[in-house]
Amino acid sequence: MIKKLFLTIFVFLFFLFISNKNAGTVQAQANTASSAQLWRCLQASTVNEQTPRPPKTVDLNLTGKGFPSFQDTYIVLCIPPPKNSGRTSYKCSTGSPESDKFIFGSDLTLSLSPVALEIPPGSSPPLPIQAAGDTIQTIVRMLIPQGHVSYAYFGVTVSEPKVIPGQGSTIQYGTFEFQQDPKVQGCVSIRWDPFGRVFDSQSLEPISNVTVTLLDKNKIFADMPGLSNPEITEADGIYNFFVDIKGKDPETFYVSPFKSTHTFTATPNLNPNYNKAYYDIYKPGDPIVEAPGVPEHRDIPLDPGTNPPFRSDPVSMTAAAVRLGRYIRYEGTVSHPLSIVTLIGKNSQTEVARTIADREGFWTILVPHDSVPQNESLKMQIIKVDIANFSGFSQDSSEKLFNRIVRGFLSVISRKVSAQPVSTDSDDEFKPILSYVEGFARDKNGNIIPNATVNVKLEMSDGLYYQTTADENGFFTVPPDRLPIFNYYIEFVSPSSAVAEKISTVEFVNDNEEYLTENKVNLMAATKNGESLLPPLPPAEETQPDSSPVPETNTPGSFFAGRSVNLILTVIALIVLLGVTGGVLMYIKKKKSESDDLL
Known part of the structure; x- marks a missing residue:
């Protein structure tokens, strides 16, 4: 029996190793369909010195490769939806x-x-640009960027819209295709820190509903055109004052926070772990000397004194998703620093990915x-990290985190009990951005709609980006290079009605679940009967990835990114198996001893 047990463990670990090895192997999407819109990431960096806080106006250097020569390239800026909107669809514009209408x-x-x-600076509205060789390099001026x-x-x-050959009633309306591997190209967003955050000096949690007032050099209320003053903090404790400094000389300001349950003092009872998340600590009466184009940052601790420290559940502030080649990128902000963010299936509760x-x-x-599952949306779970009682934390040390995880499992095996963090479910919902669409047009009652007009529309604009017609059985397909990289929905219009049936991608998959299962169709991976419907990557591009450096950002890499998560999970599984094996062996030994005693 013991031999069989060890053989089972060996086989399990072998397959775990193989799956770990294969998990990091993903091909980039190939270039196809010159008639479609071709989307490529552009890397953004500030001209001259990187500014950690957003100035009133900033010039950015945008660079990118793989663009066609002598053809207009439109620069598109995309931002997540507003805070607390409950939406996960980007907002984009040129x-x-x-250009937007086009x-x-x-x-x-x-x-x-x-x-x-302004593209180039001083030109409004922005103008399209052209690549030099295959490279885009241009200056973009951003006015009033937000922290x-x-x-x-x-x-x-x-390219101009045209009828797709072989599909007589299918019209190309300028659809999307992403042209790069985001792992290689380093598709990252640029951002600036907020002007500051208000936090509890003891719990080290952000404080909401704090009134933060900006004062001028005479310590009286600052009244400036376009300035929102005072600011009321939300769940993330953030305040932002965008002051327009006239002339070349710096100006002096002061900040005055107020919360009835807390005290703003020069000597707060400040938890020594504050520097894990907060910096540039502001004290009463400290002058903030702000030069033109060089904004200042101040985090403000408030002391609860004898009152209970302020604590709250973490919430999602913004969240958005986009399909980049053969990846889906999810990003956002949460209210509490260093929180653990987990993406799980809405119905299955299966974890898909997590980060910090x-x-x-x-x-x-x-x-x-x-x-990514095709038949359900993904929800966010946010686990708050108790920074005040956290020891030995290092944002850039995955080894330390790994050691903590191992010690945690060892403590479980040795029956040590510790408090478990409580997760908060976010209302944000990520619908699947399908890479391929195949199935039947149905109404809300599940009835087939023969010869239906099929419209694919972007959530951000409700604009039509693809249109085709189903056959007499209601069947239709939309190839991968004819689908948006952003959130979209589908409309069915019956020939006998002008009313459109609007359905989400999740609803479409569930309405066609039986067909998709029988034909082994995966609309997220764009596979059918195990065969990929995505164009193969040209050998030249497969063996020669872009080696241009990826700009550094202020964001630390995910502890669970790339292959490291698979290694961690493998070792954790090994530890658990060893613990279980030890328990089984002890149980067998105990039973054998009892049998010997009976004899």
Whole structure:
């Protein structure tokens, strides 16, 4: 029996090793369909010195490779939805009404408000640019960038709409295709820190509903055009004052926070772990000397004194998803720094991925599309980290985290009991961004709609980006290179009715569950009967990835990114198996001893 047990463990570990080895192998999507919109990531960095806080106006250097020469490239800026909106769809715009109508089908410039773009600087509305060779390098001027917001830039080339050969009633309306492997290209957003956060000096948690007032050099209320003063903090404790410094000389300001349950003092009872998440600590009466274009940052501790320290459950502030080649990128912000963010199936409760937010609450997860379920949305679970009682934490040390995990499992095996963190479910919901669509057009009652007009529309604009017609059986397909990289929905219009049946991607998959299962169709991975429907990657591109350096950001890498998570899980599984094996052996030995005693 013991031999069989060890043989079972060996076989399990062998397959675990093989799956761990294969988990990191993912191909980039190939270039296809010159008639479609081609989307490529652009890397953004500030001209001159990187500013950690957003100035009133900033010039960015945008660079990217793989663009066609002598063809207009439209610069598109995408930002997550507003705080607490409950939406996970990006808002994107070129900053030009006419260019937006050409690319998105409608004017989306207001969705970037209050941000505005000038390309090149001084040119409004922005103009399309052209690549030199295969390289884009241009200067973009951003007006009124916001703190604590991620900004993602894309370069988009567009060909004229045309009828797709072999599909007589299928019209190409400028659909999307992503042209890079985000793992290679380093598709990252640029952002700036907030002007500051208000936090409890003892619990080290952000404090909501604090009134933060900006004072001028005479310590009286600062009244400036366009300035929101005072600010009321939300769950993340953040305040932002965008002051426009006139002339070349710096100006002096002061900040005055108020919370009836707390005291703003120069000598707060400050937990020594504060520097794990907060910095540039502000004290009463400290002058804030702000030079033009060089904003200042101040985190403010408030002392609860004899009152209970302020504590709250973490919440999602922003969240959004985009399909980048054969990956889905999820990103957002949470209210509490260093929180653990987990993506789970809405119905199955199966964990898909997790990461740790940085000290500003930012998080990003890149998941292979074949690891994302097609039949359910993903929800967020947020686990608050008790920074005040956390010891030995290092944001850039996955080895230390690994050691803590191992010690945690060892403590479980040795029956040591410790308090478990409580997770908070977010209302944010990530619907699957399907890579391929195949199935039947149905109404809300499940009835087939023969010869239905099928519309694919972007959530961000409700604009039409693909249209085709189902056959007499209601069957239709939408190939991978004809689908948006952003959230979209599907409409069915019956020939006998002008009313459109609007369904989400989740609803479409569930309505066609039987067909998809029988034909082994995975709409996330774009496979059918085990065969990929995605174009193969050209050998030249497969063996020669872009070696250009990826710009550094202020965000620490995920502890669970890449292959490290698989190694950690393998070792954890080994520890658990060894513990179980030890228990089984002790049980067998005990039974054998009891049998000997009876004899």
